[in-house]
Amino acid sequence: MRVLGQEKALAFLENSLKAGQLAHAYLLVGPEGVGKRTLALHLAQALFCRGERPPCGECSPCRRIASGGHPDVTELAPRATSSEEGSRQSALGIDQIRELERLAHLMPFEGPARVFIVTGADLLSGDAAHAFLKTLEEPPPQVHFFLLAERAERLPATIHSRCQRLELGPVPLALLEGFLRQECGLPSERAKALARLSRGRPGWALSALAEPTSLQGYEERLGELWSLLGEDLEGRFAAAARRAESRATLLPTLEEWQGWWRDLLVVKAGLPAAAVNLPWEKELLAQAQRLSLKDIASALARLQETRRALELNAGPRLALENLFLGWPRLNPEAAAPAVPLKNSKAGFP
Ligand SMILES: [Zn+2]
Numbered sequence: 001m002r003v004l005g006q007e008k009a010l011a012f013l014e015n016s017l018k019a020g021q022l023a024h025a026y027l028l029v030g031p032e033g034v035g036k037r038t039l040a041l042h043l044a045q046a047l048f049c050r051g052e053r054p055p056c057g058e059c060s061p062c063r064r065i066a067s068g069g070h071p072d073v074t075e076l077a078p079r080a081t082s083s084e085e086g087s088r089q090s091a092l093g094i095d096q097i098r099e100l101e102r103l104a105h106l107m108p109f110e111g112p113a114r115v116f117i118v119t120g121a122d123l124l125s126g127d128a129a130h131a132f133l134k135t136l137e138e139p140p141p142q143v144h145f146f147l148l149a150e151r152a153e154r155l156p157a158t159i160h161s162r163c164q165r166l167e168l169g170p171v172p173l174a175l176l177e178g179f180l181r182q183e184c185g186l187p188s189e190r191a192k193a194l195a196r197l198s199r200g201r202p203g204w205a206l207s208a209l210a211e212p213t214s215l216q217g218y219e220e221r222l223g224e225l226w227s228l229l230g231e232d233l234e235g236r237f238a239a240a241a242r243r244a245e246s247r248a249t250l251l252p253t254l255e256e257w258q259g260w261w262r263d264l265l266v267v268k269a270g271l272p273a274a275a276v277n278l279p280w281e282k283e284l285l286a287q288a289q290r291l292s293l294k295d296i297a298s299a300l301a302r303l304q305e306t307r308r309a310l311e312l313n314a315g316p317r318l319a320l321e322n323l324f325l326g327w328p329r330l331n332p333e334a335a336a337p338a339v340p341l342k343n344s345k346a347g348f349p
Pocket of ligand 1: 045048049050051054055056057058059060061062063
């Protein structure tokens with residue numbers, strides 16, 4: 001597994017491995033798609049590799065780890081659950097942690113150790129976190145946990161304190177752009193646009209490439225924002241009710257919208273080349289022209305507040321109504337392109 005960027009975390013882990021001082025538990029913190037899982041898998045390969053320069057990527061353990069078929073490497077991910085209000089959420093449940101605990105106490109099948117990669121560790125349910133803490137307090141020998149989290153502050157401090165924390169930041173855009181050009185064969189302009197749009201998250205860029213629908217979905221959510229700007233209060237409140245149904249998709253959407261408002265701010269400041277949403281430059285320029293700096297800054301501030309409130313479990317519908325209430329209104333033609341999304345740029349350029 002090739003890790004893009006993340007030199008500091010990578011060097012730290014590789015040196016610990018070489019020195020035979022790999023810790024029992026690491027907490028890898030960073031935004032979705034930045035490379036947390038890839039880094040954990042890379043280290044697992046380095047640990048199990050039989051090649052001369054681990055991880056070689058060619059030997060049987062390396063290949064099986066990459067394809068998810070190595071018996072000593074186990075991955076856990078949150079599962080969708082339904083909350084009492086009926087909104088969909090994801091969580092790592094107690095049954096998953098019990099199974100992890102059981103496996104952790106078994107001897108490794110073939111390698112020198114057992115590796116557990118826990119995606120979404122910040123989504124451990126209360127009782128699951130409690131059970132997991134016990135395992136972390138007395139880890140079986142030869143077991144290494146990699147906890148992956150976007151928001152480490154959501155993890156109980158007791159779990160936090162048992163892990164060695166490593167931060168993963170966005171990958172430099174030039175590096176990602178080069179990777180998309182050389183390894184994925186993208187033409188320069190498209191590689192540049194995709195790297196920028198991913199905000200330095202290779203996983204995001206690769207999944208957008210692998211599933212064109214994910215980019216279409218992104219464009220649709222931008223379109224949703226544009227048409228909201230043209231809506232009156234009634235239309236906005238209806239949208240809030242519709243949107244409030246699924247908390248799980250709400251936060252990522254708000255994050256994307258925040259990126260759009262940030263771009264409006266950047267364009268307004270006279271730096272259109274620094275915008276992330278390059279393929280939709282025309283829409284950006286048109287909207288920026290019609291909005292005041294004050295409107296944009298206050299819409300952005302409201303978005304941040306709303307995200308924070310939702311993270312603290314505010315009711316999604318009320319939070320969204322509040323958000324949309326404070327957004328400026330554009331006449332519908334100016335808010336959204338005349339032929340919205342028919343000339344889709346999701347397959348840009
Ligand atoms: Zn290998």
